[in-house]
Amino acid sequence: MLKWITGLVAGLVLATSSAAMETAGDWHGELNIQPGVSLPLVLHIAGSExxxxxSLDSPxxxxxGIPGSAEKMTDTQVTLKFAAIGASYEAALEDGKLAGTFTQSGKSFALTLARQSEEGKEKAKQAAARPQHPEAPFPYTVEEVxxxxxxxxxxxxxxxxxPDGKGPFPAAILVSGSGPQDRDETLMGHxxxxxxxxHLTKAxxxxLRFDDRGTAKSGGTFAGATIDDFSTDVASAFEYLNTRDEINQQKIGLIGHSEGGVTAPLFAARQPDVAFxxxxxxxxxxxxxxxxxxxxxxxxxxxLPNGEAIYQAMRVFAEQVIAxxxxxxIEQDLLSKGYDKATAQQYLKVVANEWGRSFLTYQPEEVLPKLTMPVLALNGEKDLQVAAATNIGGMEAIFASSENEDVTLKILPDLNHLFQQAESGLPDEYGRINQTFAPQALLIISDWISSRVGE
Structure with a gap:
């Protein structure tokens, strides 16, 4: 997914601790990031001195199962560290609860944990359910390649x-969003x-879905790669499918999500043999x-207030990075505008690099008109990471002046950046939603592809 940062702590995952046998068991609580925004956490403590x-769960x-280490354990005081997420938790056992402070990325938050009831355990299990995830045996062939x-x-x-049956088959290459992603684009349990x-294989x-370079089982190095580099990764997948007898070489297309909606068209603009x-x-x-x-x-x-001021500050920030x-x-400029040091440094870490400069300078009007194959663009109405109205509106203007007569653009009601049925569209809602990908969106994709490259 495209990266996002706010003045809040992004990607918080948390933990708590145990000081004596009384603290063994399962604990739960909520980290209040700001009014109306909280992150449920579940702490598991077992064993003895x-x-x-x-271990910690952030459902x-x-x-x-995020591992933690006990730095201090007494009858009344505990200190835990969670190296994998760069966090610590210091708490005291008071009235049967663990009350203390969670610290991560230079920010501290009060955190109180209570014992988790059996009912709470069941609710947590239901919240973590991902009913759309398929399980073997599959009605199609699966190859690790x-x-x-x-x-x-x-x-x-x-x-x-x-697919089951006799090929050659039409094919789609899945292209992931920003950040190192595995082949399933795993995020928050989805x-x-x-x-x-x-869904597509059954249709x-x-x-073909692949681990990003330098991620999971793929070789190479992720750090330092630009959007143009990532487009060569798409080219590699395209070349590979062209070597497979089971694949119809005239019907290989691309499906790019988020930043994949940049890198996929970058490649397709150079390769007119892409089918869709x-x-x-x-x-x-x-x-x-x-x-x-x-x-x-x-x-x-x-x-947070002053949306227009934030927008202008971020445009200036981007221009400084590009220059x-x-x-x-850049950090001093952000501090002068009221950003705290931790947030300023996080902005710089994410964007002030070769990847960031390549992304910030991306111009869709230089790429999309070169797409001569059928194009389908879907954006969720509640997407807060890639706003549907401005991005679909931008595509409408770009394609209106192109020669491509097979372009379909849709805004899908109530869907977020992951194409889940959502309430707010906020990223901290992604993990609370059991649905992984809205069925109506899946059908739109499969029906559209089949109508273009089906037998």
Missing amino acids: PDWQV NQGAF SYPHTSGAFEFAATLTL KPFLVIAD GIAV VVLLAGLGVDGTTLWAEQQRDMAVAYG GESPQA
Whole structure:
């Protein structure tokens, strides 16, 4: 997914601790990030001195079994550290509860944990359910495959699913969003690419999904890669499918989600043999505008004031990054505008690099008109990371002046960035939703592809 940051702590995952046998068991509580925004946490403590086993669940983020270490254990005081997430928790056992402070990324929050009841355990189990995730045996062929990058420098690890029956089959390559993603685009317990692949393969469309470079089982290095580099990863997948006898080489298309809606068209613009392109939360505005809108919309949704000031500050920030200004100068400018040091440094870490400059300078009006194949673009109405109105509106304007006569653009009501049925559209809601990918969106995709490349 496209990266987002607000003045809040992003991606918080938390833990708690145990000081004596009285603290063994399961504990739960909520980390209040700001009024109206909280993150449920579940702490598991087992064992005894000196071999305590501590783990943490963050159900809304789909994170379970995060390991913790006990730095201090007494009858009344505990200190836990969670190295994997760069966090610590210090608490005292008071009136049967663990009351203390959770610290991560330089920010501290009060956190009180109470024992989890059996009813609470059952609710947590239901909240973590992902009913759309398919399970074996599958009514199609599943192959674990590998293939080289076009440069020959490293190999990708991937899964190819082939429909039941006799080929050759039309095929789709799934292209993930920003950040190192595995082949299922796993996020907060959801595996959207697994669900999409299952649905399409049952509909007679072969699907290739791959671990990003330098991620999971794929070789190469993720850090330092630009959107152009990632487009060569799409080229590598395309070349591989062209070597498979089971695949109809005239009917290989791309499905890109979020930043994949940038890298997929970058490749397709160079390769007219691509049979179709599906953009899921793809971009119809330039990278700088997307970044500024994203930070503004997210902040306003979390209740922060001065949305327009945030938008303007983020445009200036993007321009400074593109111009190559020093991180120190950019940080000082953000501090002068009221951003705290931890948030300023997080912005710089995410965007002030080669990837960030390549993304911020992306211009869809230079890429999308070069797509000569059928194009389907879907955006969720409640997407706060890639705003539907401006991005679909931007695509409408771009394609209106192109020669491509087979372009379908849709805004899907009530769907968020992951194409789940949502209430707020906020990222901290993703993990609370059992649905991984709205069935109506799956049907739109499969029906549209079948109508273009079906037998």
